[in-house]
Amino acid sequence: MTIAPAKKGLTVLTDPNPQLRKVSEDVSVEELQTDEMKKFLSELYKTMLDDDGIGIAAPQVGVAKRICFISDVGKNPRVLINPEIAWSSKTMISMQEGCLSVPNVFGPVTRPKAVHIKALDENGKKLKIKAKGWLSRVTQHEIDHLDGILFVDKADYLEKNNDEKQSLL
Numbered sequence: 001m002t003i004a005p006a007k008k009g010l011t012v013l014t015d016p017n018p019q020l021r022k023v024s025e026d027v028s029v030e031e032l033q034t035d036e037m038k039k040f041l042s043e044l045y046k047t048m049l050d051d052d053g054i055g056i057a058a059p060q061v062g063v064a065k066r067i068c069f070i071s072d073v074g075k076n077p078r079v080l081i082n083p084e085i086a087w088s089s090k091t092m093i094s095m096q097e098g099c100l101s102v103p104n105v106f107g108p109v110t111r112p113k114a115v116h117i118k119a120l121d122e123n124g125k126k127l128k129i130k131a132k133g134w135l136s137r138v139t140q141h142e143i144d145h146l147d148g149i150l151f152v153d154k155a156d157y158l159e160k161n162n163d164e165k166q167s168l169l
Contacts, residue, residue: 107155
């Protein structure tokens with residue numbers, strides 16, 4: 001990834017902000033080349049780092065574009081532009097999730113154990129990612145944000161924990 005984090009991040013919106021429920025629009029390759037978009041990607045990346053997130057999506061900062069950052073438990077961060085789930089495993093797994101946009105709320109969400117993703121990188125180059133385990137979960141969680149869906153919509157039940165610093169995702 002060639003994106004360096006900005007000096008300052010953006011403000012993360014929290015539920016019930018209606019911006020979080022908007023379906024995001026695709027990003028054109030031409031738009032990716034603009035200085036404005038490069039600055040936004042850098043700021044979004046910095047926001048994820050500042051908030052100790054392992055993923056973040058553009059709608060979480062009020063931008064309805066199909067852009068998200070994902071990482072494998074904080075390692076190997078990468079940006080996905082216009083991501084799509086091309087394949088999901090039939091094997092499902094339930095794990096605890098949280099979200100920067102729903103602070104101090106957690107709950108188990110059942111998702112496919114593995115997914116294949118098609119997307120573009122920050123330069124508009126096509127990517128194919130085979131994600132399993134935690135990376136699969138993070139990717140699905142962030143793509144949900146791009147579709148206006150929060151983990152609380154899919155959780156089996158929710159727990160509030162004010163002692164936690166922040167979220168899992």
